[in-house]
Every structure is written in C-alpha cells, then in structure tokens.
Amino acid sequence: GESVGLHLPTLSVQEGDNSIINCAYSNSASDYFIWYKQESGKGPQFIIDIRSNMDKRQGQRVTVLLNKTVKHLSLQIAATQPGDSAVYFCAENPVLGGSEKLVFGKGTKLTVNP
Amino acid sequence: GAGVSQSPSNKVTEKGKDVELRCDPISGHTALYWYRQSLGQGLEFLIYFQGNSAPDKSGLPSDRFSAERTGGSVSTLTIQRTQQEDSAVYLCASSLVPGTGAEKLFFGSGTQLSVL
Numbered sequence: 645g646e647s648v649g650l651h652l653p654t655l656s657v658q659e660g661d662n663s664i665i666n667c668a669y670s671n672s673a674s675d676y677f678i679w680y681k682q683e684s685g686k687g688p689q690f691i692i693d694i695r696s697n698m699d700k701r702q703g704q705r706v707t708v709l710l711n712k713t714v715k716h717l718s719l720q721i722a723a724t725q726p727g728d729s730a731v732y733f734c735a736e737n738p739v740l741g742g743s744e745k746l747v748f749g750k751g752t753k754l755t756v757n758p
Numbered sequence: 759g760a761g762v763s764q765s766p767s768n769k770v771t772e773k774g775k776d777v778e779l780r781c782d783p784i785s786g787h788t789a790l791y792w793y794r795q796s797l798g799q800g801l802e803f804l805i806y807f808q809g810n811s812a813p814d815k816s817g818l819p820s821d822r823f824s825a826e827r828t829g830g831s832v833s834t835l836t837i838q839r840t841q842q843e844d845s846a847v848y849l850c851a852s853s854l855v856p857g858t859g860a861e862k863l864f865f866g867s868g869t870q871l872s873v874l
Contacts, residue, residue, distance in 0.1 A: 678862055678863075680865075685867070686867050687762070687849055687851070687865030687866050687867045687868055688801070688849070688863075688865045689865070690862045690863070690864070693862055733800060733801065735801075745791075745803050745806055745814055745816075745817075746791075746801075746803070746863060747803070748793075748800040748801040748802075748803075749800050750799055750800040751799075751800055
C-alpha cells in the first residue's frame, strides 16, 4: 500500500555541519516527491521537490537525492544553521495529474546545536 | 491574501459539540486540500477539492466529517458530535491546477482543535 516512512525520528547536529535526513517510500508508482519543513506552530513549508525521472536536484543549501532502485529519498542540508531546526517531512504523490493527494511520512525532528 | 488563511487558529470545544473550520486558499489556486496532524505525527489526508467538487474524499475518517467549498474559494470543514480523538491540528493547503507541474502545496498555519 501507499506509505512513506523515515529511518530516524530525531537528528541532532552541530551548527555548520551537514545534515542528511532520510526517507523510505513503498509505492513504486510514485513519480513526484517533496520535502517540507515545519517549524513549531506553523504549517509545512515547501523546500524542494524532485520527479522520478531525476536522481538529484539541488537548491540553495539543500540537495534531494532519489534512489528508485531501493525506493529511498534523502535531503541534504549544507552548513546547517540554527534556523534549520524544525521537523522535516518527505511526501510522495503516487499519481501525476490524478487526485494529487500527497502521502506524508511521520517526520524527522532536526535540532541544530550552536 | 498572500497565503493560505485558516480560522480559528485555536478551537476548544466540548465532546459532542459541532465545529466548523474555515480555509481561505491562495487567490487563483483551484485545488484545495484538508489534512489532519496529530501530535508528533505526520499529515493525514482528509479530502481534496478541485474547484467546488471533491474528487477524493477517501481520507474522511467517519460520516461525522464533511467539507464543502463554495465559489471555488473558501472551504469549510465540519466535524459533528466531536470526540476526543478528533483533537489535532487541521491543516488546509492549496495549489494551482494539478497536472501542470505545480503540484506543490502551500499550507496554512492550521487550526488547533481540542475536544474536552
């Protein structure tokens, strides 16, 4: 069935280090993936997305990697800053142009220590 | 407005009462979504609107939950005879027309519902 999960519920890093947040998905038909950042008391905020015809996409200080062979998604944050502390969710869309229902994982809480 | 607006931001109600949660999507966004987030959990899909129609309402947990959208804009999520397990943050999101490569959702800040 459709499900998106995360390997680690929490991650603690030092300011300036690189962070890697992982996500496993189970629906091989999923063709679109998104990472969201959610700060306390706020709604999720879009970070970066990737389609299944790509294996890597870079943004500002963030990189998303997609490994379709093992159905694994990761978010890399370079030079992590205190403002990056939040819960990070991966989400998948199993059908392009369909109901556009995003299936979310449970999230990883990232804590950046000064 | 500039973003997705939800009201109220907090709602405390007694078990058995009905509640209405409101969502104002981003102007021009035809797709609207409701999600529910329990404490420390991920987002649970409830219902999706395209215009005023709801092609996917598969996530509504029971017939106590209903939603409508009028004028292709504002949406209301209604929970009847609330139960304690309904306590959660209810998030609304909107996006441009699906299938155009603009599937990413823009979320509001949510309504924190507490059922006593």
